[in-house]
Amino acid sequence: MQTDTDTLTAPDLTWRENALCAQAGPEFFFPAPGSSTREAKQLCGACEGRLACLDYALRHDERFGVWGGLSEKERGRLKRQSR
Numbered sequence: 001m002q003t004d005t006d007t008l009t010a011p012d013l014t015w016r017e018n019a020l021c022a023q024a025g026p027e028f029f030f031p032a033p034g035s036s037t038r039e040a041k042q043l044c045g046a047c048e049g050r051l052a053c054l055d056y057a058l059r060h061d062e063r064f065g066v067w068g069g070l071s072e073k074e075r076g077r078l079k080r081q082s083r
């Protein structure tokens with residue numbers, strides 16, 4: 001008999017190992033309200049894990065900061081468009 005736990009797999013978080021944001025301070029990716037996110041987005045643009053990072057943020061409903069090159073507002077817009 002197969003149970004739900006038999007089919008569950010751990011999420012692939014290997015993209016975090018090479019995350020470029022790990023080299024920057026948290027204030028860089030979680031700027032104060034009204035602050036620019038441009039530099040964080042530029043770093044995301046060079047990050048090889050960008051799409052996996054964005055997918056993670058969308059799946060986990062991350063509300064704050066820049067993830068996968070998108071701000072919280074941009075992720076919210078993307079989610080609404082995909083419904």
Ligand code: SF4
Nearest residue numbers: 019021044047050053
């Ligand atoms: S895409 Fe941006 S936020 Fe995501 S891991 Fe890379 S640098 Fe960090």
